Amino acid sequence: MAKEITDxxxxxxxxxxxxxxxxxxxxxxxRAVAELGRLDIMFANAGIAHSAPFLDHAEAQWHHVxxxxxxxxxxxxxxxxxxxxxxxxxxxITTASINGFRGVENLVGYNTAKAGVIELTKTMAVELAQHxxxxxxxxxxxxxxxxxxTLSDDARARRLARIPLGRFGExxxxxxxxxxxxxxxxxxxxxxxxxxxxxxxxxxxxxxxxSVR
Numbered sequence: 001m002a003k004e005i006t007d008x009x010x011x012x013x014x015x016x017x018x019x020x021x022x023x024x025x026x027x028x029x030x031r032a033v034a035e036l037g038r039l040d041i042m043f044a045n046a047g048i049a050h051s052a053p054f055l056d057h058a059e060a061q062w063h064h065v066x067x068x069x070x071x072x073x074x075x076x077x078x079x080x081x082x083x084x085x086x087x088x089x090x091x092x093i094t095t096a097s098i099n100g101f102r103g104v105e106n107l108v109g110y111n112t113a114k115a116g117v118i119e120l121t122k123t124m125a126v127e128l129a130q131h132x133x134x135x136x137x138x139x140x141x142x143x144x145x146x147x148x149x150t151l152s153d154d155a156r157a158r159r160l161a162r163i164p165l166g167r168f169g170e171x172x173x174x175x176x177x178x179x180x181x182x183x184x185x186x187x188x189x190x191x192x193x194x195x196x197x198x199x200x201x202x203x204x205x206x207x208x209x210x211s212v213r
Contacts, residue, residue, distance in 0.1 A: 019072030089132030
């Protein structure tokens with residue numbers, strides 16, 4: 001991605017960061033500011049998933065998922081916000097999920113983390129508004145990514161049946177939502193979770209045959 005940006009004439013910096021390590025996140029933000037001048041937008045998008053039935057979900061995996069998907073978001077946003085306060089404002093965007101609203105099976109750690117991101121987003125929005133910082137979340141449904149491409153055909157079909165628009169979303173559709181939230185057009189939008197879900201939350205867990213799933 002950094003190469004694509006620089007090839008197009010922009011400036012980019014790619015750094016490997018463990019988002020669950022506050023020291024690494026701080027070093028990343030410091031380097032970005034040093035090399036690029038300031039930090040106007042933080043998009044806390046890193047995430048992982050672990051699938052297992054609740055009764056069999058390993059404690060180690062629970063901690064690992066929450067470390068990346070919730071603690072990592074907290075640290076990235078907190079450290080970025082401190083820099084934005086110095087600058088007089090900024091935009092923070094987090095990645096939640098429809099799983100933060102629904103109890104999707106076999107993803108207890110992921111679901112819990114994403115529900116936490118939604119509430120974290122609201123809390124940050126309230127506290128950071130006085131500093132000219134807006135905070136919003138994006139809640140995607142099934143998006144066609146490397147992660148969802150590992151689903152079995154049966155699992156993919158079950159998820160597809162729950163989406164009223166009848167297809168998985170594209171990564172560009174999530175990117176465009178992030179671009180809107182980062183833009184001046186969203187200057188009066190804060191504390192909001194924008195579902196990019198093909199109607200999943202509006203329609204409920206319905207299969208294509210009309211039966212509840």
